[in-house]
Amino acid sequence: MTHASICLDHVTLTLGTADFAFDAQIAPQKITAVTGASGSGKSTFLNLIAGFEVPARGRVLLNGKDATQLSPGERPVSLVFQDHNLFAHLDLATNIGLGIDPALRLRTEDKAAITHALQRVGLGGFEHRKPSSLSGGEKQRAAFARALVRDKPILLLDEPFAALDPGLRASMAELLLTLHRETGNTVLIVTHDPRDVERLADDVIFIDHGTIHLHGTRADFLHAEKTEALQSFLGLAKNQ
């Protein structure tokens, strides 16, 4: 690889009793699925890239630049997290506008981009709705719309489809693929669901007990020797 989009260079971190050690180069303009058992360290891996966790040792490079000391807002990333991160007292247009400018100095074209993003996630006309009036799946789609308007080269998604029913899950995955093809962004998506790996991922990172157990193409992952950790992950997933 000539130029990784994301590089975790000998990163270590301890949170409570959990130790993490990540060393990874993530290819640009690909979708990489981040999988592993519950508690293995997937969210922590994303948080280190997003800047919500800072390594005890090592460096985080984004698009070739050292981002280790940058705050989350200064990094070239958009995020969609499990808990949506929508402000309850603000309507959707404002929540999404915060993704463009935290001071909400929105130009006419920004407002048009918000309307367009809401339409793309199937929430056209929801500009003035408050998060409390939305279902879990609608909130998740609104969070996705906010990431769309930010238009950053790296998109981090932590279980973005978890609250969606299977039909909506498939259509949001399709939308993610379409947008990815349009923008050529680098996508990291945390998922427990092997179907997401099948339909979305170019590459797969499998995390076990705070370290990367396997990092390869989707085919590498699907045909990898089924170690105990991988077997148990796939076995659990099959029973879902």
Ligand SMILES: Nc1ncnc2c1ncn2[C@@H]1O[C@H](COP(=O)(O)OP(=O)(O)OP(=O)(O)O)[C@@H](O)[C@H]1O
């Ligand atoms: N701030 C913290 N303080 C103490 N322990 C933490 C903290 N954050 C995470 N951990 C621990 O680190 C481990 C990894 O957590 P993480 O959320 O990264 O796992 P995950 O793979 O994303 O899990 P899940 O699939 O359940 O969301 C867990 O054991 C968790 O309890």
